[in-house]
Amino acid sequence: MRKGLSWFNTTSIVLGFTFLYLPIVLLVIYSFNASRLVTVWAGFSVEWYWKLFQNQQLLDAAWVTLRVAFLSASVATVLGTLAAIALTRYGRFGGRMLFSGMVYAPLVMPEVITGLSLLLLFVAVNFDRGFWTITLAHITFTMCFVSVVVQSRLVTFDRSLEEAALDLGCRPMKTFFVVTLPIILPAVVSGWMLAFTLSLDDLVIASFTTGPGATTLPMRIYSQVRLGVTPEINAACTILIAIVTVVVVVASIITKRQEVERQKAERLAAAG
Amino acid sequence: MAAKAPGRWMVVAVPYLWLLVLFLVPFLIVFKISLSQDAIAQPPYEPVFDLAAGWDAFKEAFSQLSFENYSYVLSWDNEFIEAYGSSLWIAGISTLLLLIVGYPIAYGMARAPKSIRPTLLMLVILPFWTSFLIRVYAWIGILSPEGLLNQLLFALGLIDEPLQILATDTAVYIGIVYSYLPFMILPLYSALEKMDETLLEAAADLGCPPIAAFWKITWPLSLPGVLAGCLLCFIPAVGEFVIPDLLGGSDTLMIGKVLWTEFSVNRSWTVSSAVAVLLLLVLVVPIVFYQNVQAKEMEGR
Numbered sequence: 001m002r003k004g005l006s007w008f009n010t011t012s013i014v015l016g017f018t019f020l021y022l023p024i025v026l027l028v029i030y031s032f033n034a035s036r037l038v039t040v041w042a043g044f045s046v047e048w049y050w051k052l053f054q055n056q057q058l059l060d061a062a063w064v065t066l067r068v069a070f071l072s073a074s075v076a077t078v079l080g081t082l083a084a085i086a087l088t089r090y091g092r093f094g095g096r097m098l099f100s101g102m103v104y105a106p107l108v109m110p111e112v113i114t115g116l117s118l119l120l121l122f123v124a125v126n127f128d129r130g131f132w133t134i135t136l137a138h139i140t141f142t143m144c145f146v147s148v149v150v151q152s153r154l155v156t157f158d159r160s161l162e163e164a165a166l167d168l169g170c171r172p173m174k175t176f177f178v179v180t181l182p183i184i185l186p187a188v189v190s191g192w193m194l195a196f197t198l199s200l201d202d203l204v205i206a207s208f209t210t211g212p213g214a215t216t217l218p219m220r221i222y223s224q225v226r227l228g229v230t231p232e233i234n235a236a237c238t239i240l241i242a243i244v245t246v247v248v249v250v251a252s253i254i255t256k257r258q259e260v261e262r263q264k265a266e267r268l269a270a271a272g
Numbered sequence: 273m274a275a276k277a278p279g280r281w282m283v284v285a286v287p288y289l290w291l292l293v294l295f296l297v298p299f300l301i302v303f304k305i306s307l308s309q310d311a312i313a314q315p316p317y318e319p320v321f322d323l324a325a326g327w328d329a330f331k332e333a334f335s336q337l338s339f340e341n342y343s344y345v346l347s348w349d350n351e352f353i354e355a356y357g358s359s360l361w362i363a364g365i366s367t368l369l370l371l372i373v374g375y376p377i378a379y380g381m382a383r384a385p386k387s388i389r390p391t392l393l394m395l396v397i398l399p400f401w402t403s404f405l406i407r408v409y410a411w412i413g414i415l416s417p418e419g420l421l422n423q424l425l426f427a428l429g430l431i432d433e434p435l436q437i438l439a440t441d442t443a444v445y446i447g448i449v450y451s452y453l454p455f456m457i458l459p460l461y462s463a464l465e466k467m468d469e470t471l472l473e474a475a476a477d478l479g480c481p482p483i484a485a486f487w488k489i490t491w492p493l494s495l496p497g498v499l500a501g502c503l504l505c506f507i508p509a510v511g512e513f514v515i516p517d518l519l520g521g522s523d524t525l526m527i528g529k530v531l532w533t534e535f536s537v538n539r540s541w542t543v544s545s546a547v548a549v550l551l552l553l554v555l556v557v558p559i560v561f562y563q564n565v566q567a568k569e570m571e572g573r
Binding site (some may be wrong): 006008009010011012013015016017019020021023024026027030079080082083085086087088090093095098099100101102103104105106107108109110111112113116117118120121123124136137139140143147148151152155172173193194197200201203204208218221222225226229233234237240241244245248249252256 | 279280282283284286287288290291292294295296297298299301302305315373374376377379380381383384390392394395396397398399401402403404405406407409410411412413414416420450453454457503504507508510511512513514518528531532535541544545548551552555558559560562563566567570
C-alpha cells in the first residue's frame, strides 16, 4: 500500500480511539477530584471513594447486581451453548425458522419492548417480582448473545475431529465433553463474560422486571445521575471500569495462551 | 453430532422452550393487553381471562377487547405518531453518522499490520464491555454548559458564552454515535479484513487511481458488513430510552422514552402495550432482514 493511505489509516485509528476513550478517561480523572463541582479541578483526592464505601444503598445494589449477573450468565451460557449447537449441528428440524428467529431477534430488540413484555408475563402468571424475575429476564436476553459467540466458533471448527471420535465408538455425549467442549471453551468463556457484563450493565429491562427490594446498581446510578453529575458516581463508575478492564485483559491473555498451545499441539500431532 | 442419542432432542428442546415461554409468549400477552382497558385493580387492566370461571365468562371477557388504545395512539392529537417519526429520523441520521465515523476506523484497523490487529480489536471491544450507562453519563460532564467542552472552547477563545449542547438533539446524536460505535466497527472490520488485498494491487497496476479503486472494489466487497453494522445500530437506536432521557432535552421526542413515560409516569399499561406493538410493527421488516443476515453469516447456509 502506498504511503498516503497509511497516513490516512493512522489518523483515522488515532482519532477513532481518542473519541472512544477520552470520555472514559475524563470520567476516571474527575473521580479523583477534590471538589464537589465535577467540572472544576481542585486537586487530587480519594475522598469520594471513601464516601462510596459508606453508602450502604449503593453497596446493597452492587451485591444484588453481582448475584443476578453471576446466576443469569451461568444459566444463559448453558442455554446459549445448547442453542448454538442446535443451530449449527442439527441441520433441519421442525420449527427451526421460529427458533433461529427467537435466537437472533433479542440481539436487536429495543430493550423497552423486551422489558415491558417480560413484566406483563410475570404479572399475568402472578410471579412475585424481584431478584428472580430480573434473573429470568437477563437469562433470556443474554443467552442469545452467548449463542452467537459460541456459534461463530462452532462454524469455523474442524468437524472431522468429532466425526473421528464418533467413528471410533465414542458416545455423542462423551464426544461433546471430550472433543467439542475443550475446543469451543474459549468461546463459551467469552460468552459467559459477555452475558455477565450485559447483565451487570442492564438498566431498562431490570427496571421493568424488578419489584420491591431488588434494586440493581444501574438503577441506583441512574436515579442519582438524573439529579446531576456527582463525584461519587464517577468513583463508582471508575471501580466498575477497572474491574471490567482487568477481567477482559486477563481473559484475553489466557485465551491467547491457550490458542498458542493448542496450535502447537495440533502441529505436533500433524508431524507425528 | 450423531443422530438418535437419547439426549439429542433435549439440546433443541430446552433453549426452544425457554425462548417460547420467555420471549414469544410475552409478546402475545403484550398484544392482548394492548386490546384491554386500564383499570384500578390488580393487575391494572381489564378484562382478565380466567379459564376457571367457565366458557361464558371467557366469551364475556373476549368481547371486552377493543382497538381503543390503537386509535388513541394513532390519533394526530397525541404525540405518538410524531414520536415514531422522529425516532426513525434520529436513528437513521445516527446510523449514517456511525457509518461515516466507523468506516475509516474499521478500514484503518483492517489495513494495520497483522501483529497489532488483535490488540486494536480488543481496544474497540473494551469500551463496549464497560457500562453503557457509564458511557452515556460521561458525556453529561463533557457537554453541560459548565462542562469540559465549553471550558476548552472558552479557554481557546472560540466562544464568549457557553454552547447549549446538553439537552438538545445534537447531544442525542453524539450519545448514540458514541455508544453504538463498536457495533458498527466490528461487522465492518470483519468484512474488510476478509478482503483480498491483491485485488487492489491489480487495480493499481492497471492504472486505477486509489479513490476509484475504493469505490469499485473495496466498498462493494464491504457491503455485507455495512448492512450488518447499520441494522445492528439502527434497530435498537429507534427504541432507545436511556440516551434521549439523559442527554436529550424535553422536546426530544423518541418513542422509547414515550413508552417509558406512558408506563412509569402515566401508569397506563394498556397504552404502553399498544405503543410497543406498533413499534414492533415498524421494526419488523428490519428485524427479519437482520435475522436473515445473521443466519447466513452464522450458519453458512
